[in-house]
Amino acid sequence: MNDSDKARICNVRVTLPHHLCVLANVDGETVLAVASPVSQRTILDALEARYPMLCGTLRDHVTQKRRARVRFFANEEDVTHDSPDQPLPEAIASGARPFMIIGAISGG
Numbered sequence: 001m002n003d004s005d006k007a008r009i010c011n012v013r014v015t016l017p018h019h020l021c022v023l024a025n026v027d028g029e030t031v032l033a034v035a036s037p038v039s040q041r042t043i044l045d046a047l048e049a050r051y052p053m054l055c056g057t058l059r060d061h062v063t064q065k066r067r068a069r070v071r072f073f074a075n076e077e078d079v080t081h082d083s084p085d086q087p088l089p090e091a092i093a094s095g096a097r098p099f100m101i102i103g104a105i106s107g108g
Contacts, residue, residue, distance in 0.1 A: 017103035073100040
């Protein structure tokens with residue numbers, strides 16, 4: 001295996017909503033080692049591996065589908081409905097910008 005065959009490990013910054021920060025004992029932002037290509041799925045896999053108490057809070061245990069009131073943002077653009085395997089922008093993979101997980105607000 002040569003160097004070009006190896007997955008690059010990226011240090012991805014992730015921000016969480018307050019209630020999940022409390023649950024995971026995180027101070028607003030965490031940095032995760034994620035293998036490239038960086039996608040929603042690889043970020044969530046790394047997040048749940050590092051913080052198992054978050055399993056089931058962002059996506060269903062069985063189907064792995066995103067929970068209804070959770071939104072994802074990359075470069076301040078809503079990527080919630082993009083394919084979970086679509087590579088995210090280089091600014092996210094490089095850690096220059098955070099991948100933001102937001103709890104949607106509803107009600108009247």
